[in-house]
Amino acid sequence: MLEIRNLGRMPYGDALAIQKDLVEQRKQGCIPDQLLFVEHPHVITQGRNGRAENLLAGEAALRSAGIDYHATDRGGDITYHGPGQIVGYPILDLREWKRDVGAYVRAIEQVIIDALAQFEIIAGRVPGCTGVWVDGKKVASIGIHISRWVTSHGFALNHTTDLRYFQYIVPCGLTKPVTSMQELGSGASRAQVLAALSTSFARQFDRQASRDREGAGLSYTETYS
């Protein structure tokens, strides 16, 4: 069983609080596996492996540009979230799937690769560089936290993201380039992409999925597979 919830547009901190709450409930077995979708206002988040010096602008400069900043406990380095990006937070108990962190990351990549294929975007992996890539450009990034085999944080897929914001975290323009579905020529709507990701996710993790109807709060759910 998998519950899919669309949180809509929500600040990073609020979504983090919801995640934490759901992780606790999941650990205690009160709820089934969850997949949260959310769109964050401009925010730069820093994983445990990240270092402040990878941030080009100071915190004050970010704030004046309307960008929030959060240090988090997920894996991976610094990243940007913002409007037009589809952020997915799976909260799964991996003991009910595989106790394998590597397999989990590869599965999340596959979910996105399969979903993109539905929009005729041929995406793949780059060995040693976690994430989903199209022609050497990164379209989705991944950063995960696990506590007692319960996952949190997840992936961020650039749908119609304004890619210029990534420049705040690019020193000297030396990073690998990023791209978005829009830049790759896809005109798919957010709802279409969410549906494709949901289907792909349920298939990948072999779950019966139920999800709340877009914009209708968390109470109403419909089941599909």
Add this chain to the structure above:
Amino acid sequence: MTDVVMPQMGESIVEGTLTKWLKKPGDHVDRDEPLFEISTDKVDTEIPSPTAGVLKEVLVEEGKTVAISTVVGRIEEGAGNGASAPAPAAAKAAAAASPAQPAPKPAAAAPAAAKAPAPTPEPLPEPVAHSAGPYPIPVEEPAPAIEAESPAGPLSPLVRKMAREYGIDLRQVKGTGGGGRITKQDLEAYMSAQGARTMAQASAPSPTAVATTAPSTPTVYTPSAPTAQSPAIMPRAEAPRARVEPMSVMRQRIAEHMVMSKRISAHVTTVHKTDMTKIAKMRERNKAEFQARYGYSLTFLPFVAKAAAEAIRHYPIVNASIEGSNIIYHNEINLGIAVALENGLIVPVIRSADEKNVVGLQRSIVDLSTRARSRQLKPDEVQGGTFSITNFGSFGSVFATPVINQPQVAILGVGAVEKTPVVVDDAIAIRSVAYLALTFDHRLIDGALADQFTGKVKSILENWSEEVL
């Protein structure tokens, strides 16, 4: 004692990075309470304690990557029984751990500033554009050698520290810990044995014996005395020969960029000796007034920037880039100025530099380099450069061979301005001289043109005529 090991997080995962200890040695920890965090392939995982007790030893420091099953710490149970991790596995894993460590840093170039040139230099330019663009910046440490592990497995930081402080050659110590590992107790036993022997040999009682088991004794074992008496028994301490530290992402990207640039472009450097006496005199005349008026000092760099922008107008190919088999001529002259940061470098850009006068250029240089160091630059201020200047002269370097800042095709390095005896009209004169080093991409620019361009920069500087800044 229960060994705490780097857990197996999945089939394909052979190592993990210990990112954070959530408990300190001496802290009590409950069974299943989060003890430390590890990172594997973009996943951070909290690892719970296998048992309840007191965290006695931390064997793997934060930031280190070790193979799975490596013992990372030890817990002493309160009412202890039951070791959960098998010791042989730990020893095996430890052997596998060393190759997992990142490669040592490249050898260091000592900061040029440290070895300032003997001839009295002209007052050196600024604290402004402190160095050296894509010119490799100094690394703090002298170089490498993989940290020597004891043949009997990794040593705890405590053991290593004791060995260093008391000058003990660990090869002489018999380990009794898991897998023959040397423990603190082994060191203490070794030291009291050695201490006893030294005492016996010494004619008079000396304060060299050590009794670490009795903390009230403030005596410190000094290696010198026993070494004189019995060097075979007490060899010199071996300090750790290397420290392993992961590169920051900025460092990694700089590294990638440098190698990429060297691979892409056919680097050639040409050097022109330039008489800066006119500029030096003019600078001298205006210095005080300039400082008072604008609040920052007038350096040589804006003059060079102005001359370069002017010369680019005559030789626009120096301001071009290559795209496939096309040459892209940029109409704007956007000068990148290399700025050294504490742990890296960045090249902010002065847009349309040809439209600015010396005052404007100096203001831009001060502004961009100050904000670069406080990380206040906006993204578009480090992009779109079409030509770069690197001022290694401010660190005392006479000339260097900078690396091209891709996708540009040339970079001008400015050496220190120094008073030098030169021959002028068959007489010896003292002039302020600097070397200008142009590194150019020979795929696009030929030597003749590169020298014409650099000659033009030189000629503008040598014949500086504007009395207005």
